[in-house]
Amino acid sequence: xxxxxxxxxxxxxxxxxxxxxxxxxxxxxxxxxxxxxxxxxxxxxxxxxxxxxxxxxxxxxxxxxxxxxxxxxxxxxxxxxxxxxxxxxxxxxxxxxxxxxxxxxxxxxxxxxxxxxxxxxxxxxxxxxxxxxxxxxxxxxxxxxxxxxxxxxxxxxxxxxxxxxxxxxxxxxxxxxxxxxxxxxxxxxxxxxx
Numbered sequence: 001x002x003x004x005x006x007x008x009x010x011x012x013x014x015x016x017x018x019x020x021x022x023x024x025x026x027x028x029x030x031x032x033x034x035x036x037x038x039x040x041x042x043x044x045x046x047x048x049x050x051x052x053x054x055x056x057x058x059x060x061x062x063x064x065x066x067x068x069x070x071x072x073x074x075x076x077x078x079x080x081x082x083x084x085x086x087x088x089x090x091x092x093x094x095x096x097x098x099x100x101x102x103x104x105x106x107x108x109x110x111x112x113x114x115x116x117x118x119x120x121x122x123x124x125x126x127x128x129x130x131x132x133x134x135x136x137x138x139x140x141x142x143x144x145x146x147x148x149x150x151x152x153x154x155x156x157x158x159x160x161x162x163x164x165x166x167x168x169x170x171x172x173x174x175x176x177x178x179x180x181x182x183x184x185x186x187x188x189x190x191x192x193x194x
Contacts, residue, residue: 040073040075042139043132045139046139049139062090078099103182118140118143130162130188133161133176133187136182161188
């Protein structure tokens with residue numbers, strides 16, 4: 001006479017395993033970590049990350065679907081004129097910065113020599129900051145010190161660019177443009193000309 005002892009034992013074991021892992025809850029990250037080649041609108045994602053605005057919240061504020069906003073960021077789609085105007089008003093940037101068509105057609109991977117890690121303490125609550133540059137460091141998970149070394153400037157100089165919206169010289173703007181592969185008029189859109 002066969003017994004069901006081994007089968008019930010297996011079910012109980014699986015039950016305990018599932019209870020152990022499922023009981024801990026699910027940890028959802030604030031932003032999903034996309035592959036670098038998946039980001040088409042790096043500037044829009046950088047601004048959202050620096051301002052800590054989730055894609056779903058932006059979609060809700062604009063009264064559009066989350067799928068539409070995801071398509072703007074990850075597929076490089078251009079929103080309708082009405083949605084573009086609302087997005088620009090909400091985020092405080094002109095359309096040629098948020099939805100630059102030439103920039104959306106390319107999605108370069110930065111050539112960083114070694115792995116790097118963005119530190120949250122790099123975010124400063126200064127009254128003015130370069131949101132786009134800070135957000136790009138967050139998007140690519142780049143340390144402020146590493147970026148400054150790779151660009152060839154002093155870390156303190158790069159921090160001035162980030163925290164005080166200091167507009168660098170034309171030669172240094174070109175170095176940053178070459179590294180990030182974003183035109184300098186977009187990279188330094190938050191800086192006021194002297």
